[in-house]
Amino acid sequence: MSESPVLLEITDLRASVADQEILCGVNLTVRAGEIHAVMGRNGSGKSTLSKVIAGHPSYTITGGSVRFRGQDIDELAPEERSRAGVFLGFQYPVEIPGVSNLEFLRVSTNARRQAQDLEELDTFSFEEHLQQRxxxxxxxxxxxxxxxNEGFSGGEKKRNEILQMALLEPVVAILDETDSGLDIDALRIVAEGVNHLAGPDNATLLITHYQRLLDAITPQFVHVMAHGRILRTGGPELALELERRGYDWVDAEAGISSRSPEVMA
Amino acid sequence: MSSAVLERQSWLDGLRASHGLGAAELTLPPSRQEDWRFTDLAPLLQLDPRGLKPCGSASSAAWPEPLADVVRLQLGADGLSFCLAPGSQPLPDDAVLTGVEPGQASGLPCRLHASVPGPQLQLALAANARLRLELWLQPEAAQALLAPRLRFLLADNAELELALRISSSASSLCLPWIEAELATGANLVEGQWLQGDEGAVLMAGSSIRQQPGSSYSRTAVVQGWALARQEPQLLQSAGGAETCLRDLAVLNGTAIADLHSLVRFDGPDGRLDQLQKALVDGRSHSIFNGTVQVPRAAQGTDAAQLSRHLLLSEQAWVDTKPELEIVADDVRCSHGATVSSLADEELFYLRSRGIDRPAATELLRRGFCLEVLNQLPPLAAGWHPWQGSSAR
Amino acid sequence: MSATPPVNALDAPVASSNVSDLVSQPYRYGFVTDIETEKIAKGLSEEVVRLISAKKKEPQFLLDFRLRAFRQWQRMAEPDWAALGYPPIDYQDIVYYAAPKQEQKKASLDEVDPKLLETFDKLGIPLSEQKRLSNVAVDAVFDSVSIATTYKEQLAEHGVIFCSFSEAVEEHPELIERYLGSVVPIADNYFAALNSAVFSDGSFVFIPKGVTCPMDLSTYFRINSGDTGQFERTLIVAEEGASVSYLEGCTAPMFDTNQLHAAVVELVALDDASIKYSTVQNWYAGDENGKGGIYNFVTKRGICKGARSHISWTQVETGSAITWKYPSCVLAGADSVGEFYSVALTNNCQQADTGTKMVHVGPRSRSTIVSKGISAGRSANSYRGLVQMGAKAIGARNYSQCDSMLIGDQAAANTYPYIRSQQPQATVEHEASTCRISEDQLFYLQSRGIAFEEAVSMMVSGFCRDVFNQLPLEFAAEADKLLALKLEGSVG
Incomplete structure (x- = not known):
């Protein structure tokens, strides 16, 4: 498996929002065919990591790099990253009244297809294309x-995110707390969707702080984030251990007293 | 007297000299008057009051055929009457094409309207009657004076779908006035498409009275115009009725759009759902003043009003003032107002799906407008440019 | 005990008279202090303005300021745009200067007329060294003059100046000359011009660079005389990095005539400075038929002059026959912050037209408005506010929340928010809602054993929580008590 090409390489990544450093040196390598889970408490920097990869304008990279298929993507606009195959499944997808879901899906699908040198889909062929997804x-x-997303329930919004993922066929999909706010059925549907879309040529990064999503989607790698860094990496058994023991022991073993960021300085 | 006052006076004198109708007491409001504090009347004064004249309809050859069940009226040759458009159903027997008394409202649109001649229509719908009516009012010449007066009397359970389309020619003055009385169970669904040349002025007013159990819905879209002032007034005379108001102004250049709405509940259990939106670009100015009055008799009123402005240019500006006046205690009343540019989070969401900034911006602008445009009644639904892309 | 509860318990209308009874309760501060007073004759003229200035032995610049203001005032008309109704005020029927007779401001409290000390004792503001509040410095103003200021020396050790306005004119004329009228110019409005011409006394606060004022400062205003207008003037200056919390309290005796109170408060915050200004206003409100009470026409404004400066207004308005008051912030500095938290309770025939103005000039300036209006009896309670985003206010934000609670079906609650934006990169959000104390809520509380009046009081207090949370601790308790007091009474 280690022979497969590297899709995402994050090296000593530092990023801040409003002059406050949130990521303090993240290292992560994701290869084709892999599923990774990033776990951690609220405020550990997990969501920031996903937004930085997707190019959210509020976050500034202050050090290190994010390379996607060998290319530094710091300079790329969010839409360029999307077209290249980076997908972010939002924790809180925004509601945009008046913008038709169907039209939005078609426009974004065609933007990605164009980048893939595929034929653009007209209204009719798009609806066919959409049907199976x-x-x-x-x-x-x-x-x-x-x-x-307007007036969608939490589960409906998340399913709409997975639908977009199915349409855009990303190379690297980052799913930010996709499991939060889902009931059992919606969670199953979302997990099945993710499993179905995962293949040998793409990779998935699951961001979560619960084990329950990982019961349905098995990652090869589990990373624990705290204080803006990845403190520990292991296999699926690490997630189970976290479920059992909480997060404090990871901090302790990494020599960081829990909940006191001063120590890091 | 200051020169501004003199200018106003001579403009009014000009209007009187050319159109000869009474209204000796007609004055233009001073700019310190609360109702007009934010509204610049200059575009009105720039029209030539002596050159304005009623005129006939532009050619209707390019217009789509009316649907089989629709009455379509257009301007008669003199511009002072309505006539059936080609392919229209005939008017119902009890429609009266003249003899409408001027309205009783005190605002400037009504007073201006009452001081000039114009085509008139009074239409009474009997109990349970249904009618679909289109009015295509497009004067053929520049400097048109268009003052249509419409009065609708809807008996119990009568239904009227009304689509009013005004497309002004250059340097025109349009003074439409609509009155309606809705009996119990009556339903009036109104769509207005008000498009003006950039030198034209619109002063529109309406006075709607609703009996309990009636339902009134108005969706009005304003585009263009140097100055577009609208004063819709609505009275639920004994409460218990449903009112839905949807307004959209799309502004660019130096356009001024001003909506002063008044909704009053004189009885219990009335409902209001009001949404005012404007997309404000260029050097334009949008003004909204929405008054909702809930006196003591109006217990159980449920009224919601929302004003949303999208301000897109450094040179444009917005004045908005939603007003609530409440005495009854058992009511649910709320209002909200927002003024902002496109939301960063919405832009990012679209861009993260591969849609570039200009396309995302356009999508959001359109979405902003569609929230109102989608409410246009079926007869007027085809009038907006994005009909294919509507979301419900 | 009946086995089945009444089925209609939830639907039973709350006798709204009960709730109304609750908000009608006697005014506790309505006594008059019998003290010999020095008063000038009724009426206003240039001579009177000169006389006031002479009595206070003022420097020339101040007399000039007063005369300019007086001439300006003569040219102005009383504003009529507020949703208020009252008979015309006869400005010649008012005494513009009254002071308890004593030689000079006393060097020590021991020399102050014991009647005055007793008065403030009764108002809950003890001034004597043994009894004074432990962590609040107080300037006590009686009619037109300041009686005493506590903790002055201790504050001076930190470089903080806290004294009566008259003393400040004597001792720090350069500061007065620099800042007086710099936030509220004399021509700002009719009542500000009047105040600028005839103001009597008030408080002056100066916090030098980098100093955090070691205790809360407070001024207590007491109107005693029946035909005297009160025109106090407050000026607070916080230099770079300074911060202060200032509290203001007011009461007046019950007279069946109206007294005019037209104060001006000016706040100046330089870079990184912070001023928190809290008011609990409990002037006499008139009787249940609207006879008597204070006409409260007040201009309060702060300027956030410096970058990152912060001005916060918190007001609890329960008194006065008429309240006309819009504590405002001019947010000139980049990243400056303005806040307005208000509870206005009106009852009987009280009228309040109050709100705020947030004028955003500087980039990224932010403001928050939280207004809670409670209308009972036949009163009228209007929120009137302005949020303005100037052309340079890039990235500025405002959020406003205006809630009204109606008690009974004869009180009026009006909301008039004016919003003007000239900056696309600024965001304004305004929300307003109306509610009443619902029967379901009351029933729920009562069914858990809470008495009717306590339930009402809890709900009103809950309604106001967002504002009370902003008050300094001592005042929060007082405000809660005050509302409870207003709501106290027998259940019908």
């Missing part, structure tokens, strides 16, 4: 007629 997330076609 709708089934994957068991989404009612009536959602397509509604405004983007």
């Amino acid at each position: 709708l089934e994957l997330v068991q989404m009612d076609p009536s959602f397509l007629e509604r405004s983007l």
Whole structure:
């Protein structure tokens, strides 16, 4: 497996928002065919990591690099990253009244297809293209007629995220707390979708702080984040251990007293 | 007298000299008057009051055929009457094309309207009657004076779908006035498409009275115009009715759009759902003043009002003032107002899906407008440019 | 005990008269202190302005300031745009200067007329060394003059100046000359011009660079005389990095005539400075028929002059027959912050037209407005506010929340928010809602054994929580007590 190409390489990444450093040197390598889970408490920097990879304008990279298929993506606009195959499944997808979900899906799919040198899909062929993917997330076609995420329940929003992932066929998919706020059924549907889309040529990064998503999607690697760094990496058994013992012991073993960021300085 | 006052006076004198109708007491409001504090009347004064004249309809050849069940009216040759457009159903027997008394409202649009001649229509719908009516008012010449007066009397359970389309020609003055009385169970669904040349002025007013159990919905879109002032006034005379107001102004250049709405509940259990939106670009100015009055008799009122402005340019500006006046204690009343540019989080979401900034911006602008445009009644739904891309 | 609860218990209307009874309760501070007073004759003229200035032995610049203001005032008209109704005020029927007779401001409290000390004792503001509040310095103002200021020396050790306005004019004329009228110019409005011409006394606070004022400062205003107008003037200056919390309290006796109170408060915050200004206003509100009470026409404004400066207004308005008051912030400095937290309770025939102005000039300036209006009886309670985003206020933000609670079906609650934005990169959000004390909520509390009046008081207090949380601790308790007091009474 280690022979497969590196898709995402994060080296000593430092990033800040409003002059406050949130990422303090993150290192992570993701190869094709891999599923990684990044776990950690609230505020450990997990979500920031996902936003920095996707290019959120509020975050500034202050050191290190993010390389996607060998290319430094710091200078790329969010849309360019998306077209290149980076996908962020949002923890809180925004509601955009008046913008039709269907049209949004078509425009973004075509933007990605263009970058892949694929033919753009017209309205009719797009709906065909969409049909099978709708089934994957068991989404009612009536959602397509509604405004983007507007009035969607938590589960519906997350399924809409997975639908977008299915359409955009990303190379690296980062799913930020995709399991939060889901009931058992929605969680199963989301997990099945992710498993179905995972293949030998792409990779998935799951960001979560619960074990329950990892019961349904088995990662090869589990990373524990705290204080803006990855403190520990292991296999799926690490997630189970975290579930059992909490996070404090990771801090302790890494020589960081829990909840006191001063020590890091 | 200051020169501004003199200018106003001579403009009014010009209007009187050319159109000869009474209204001796007609004055233009001073700029310190609360209702007009934010509104610049200069575009009105720039029109030539002596050159304004009623005129006939522009050619209707390019217009789509009316649907089979629709009455379509257009301007008669003199511009002072309505006539059936080609392919239209005939008017119902009890429609009266003249003899409408001027409205009783005191605002400037009504007073201006009452001081000039214009085409008139009074239409009474009997109990349970249904009608779909289109009015295409497009004067053929520049400097048109267009003052249509419409009065609708809806008996119990009558239903009227009304689509009013005004497309002004250059340097025109449009003074539409609509009155309606809705009996119990009556339903009036109104769509207005008000498009003006950049030198044209719109002063629109309406006075709607609703009986309990009636339902009124208005969706009005304003685009263009040097100055567009609208004063819709609505009275739920004994409460218990449903009112839905949707307004959109799309502004650019030096346009001024001003919506002063008044909704009053004179009885219990009335409902209001009001949304005012404006997309403000260029050097334009959007003004909203929305008054909701809930006196003591109006217990159980449920009224929600929202004003949303998208301010897109450093040279444009917005004045908005939602107003609530409440005495009754058992009511649910809320209002909200926002003024902002496009939301960064929304832009990022779209961009993270591969949509570039200009396309994302356009999508968001359109989405902002569609929230109102989607509410246009079926007869007017085809009038906006994005009909294919609507989200519900 | 009946086995089945009444089925209609939830639907039973709360006798709203009960709730109304609760908010009608006697005014506790309505006594008059019998003390010999020096008063000038009624009426206002240039001579009177000169006389006031002469009595206070003021320097020339101050007399000039007063005369300019007086001439300006003569040219102005009383504003009529507020949602208020009252008979015309006869400005010639008011005494513009009254002071308890004593020779000079006393060097020590021992020399102050014991009647005055007793008055402040009764108001809960003991001034004598043994009894004074332990962590609040107080300037006590009686009619037109300051009686005493506590902890002056201790504050001076930190470089903090806290004294009556008259003393400041004597001892720090250069500061007064520099800042007086710099936030509220004399021509700002009718009542500000009037105040600028005839102001009598008030407090002056100066916090030098880098100093955090070691204790809360407080001024207590007491109107005693029946035909005297009160025109106090407060000026607070916080230099770079300084911070202060200032509290203001007010009461007046019950008269069946109206007294005019037209104060001006100016706040100046330089770079990184912070001023927190809290008011609990409990002027006499008139009787249940609207007879008597204070006309409270007050101009309060702060300027966040420096970058990252911060001005916060918190007010609890329960008194006065008429309140006309819009504590405002001019957010000139980059990243400056303005806040306005208000509870306004009106009852009987009280009228309040109050709110704030947040004028955003500097980039990234932020403001928050939280207004809670409670209207009972036949009162009228209006929120009137302005949020303005100037052309240079890039990245500025405002959030406003205005809630009204109606008690009974004869009180009015109005909301008039003005919003003007000239900057696309600024965000303004305003929300307003109206509620009443619902029967379900009351029933729920009562069914858990809470008495009716306590339940109402809890709900009103909960409604105001966001604002009370902003008050300094001593005042939060007082404000809660005050509202509870206003709501106290027998259940019908």
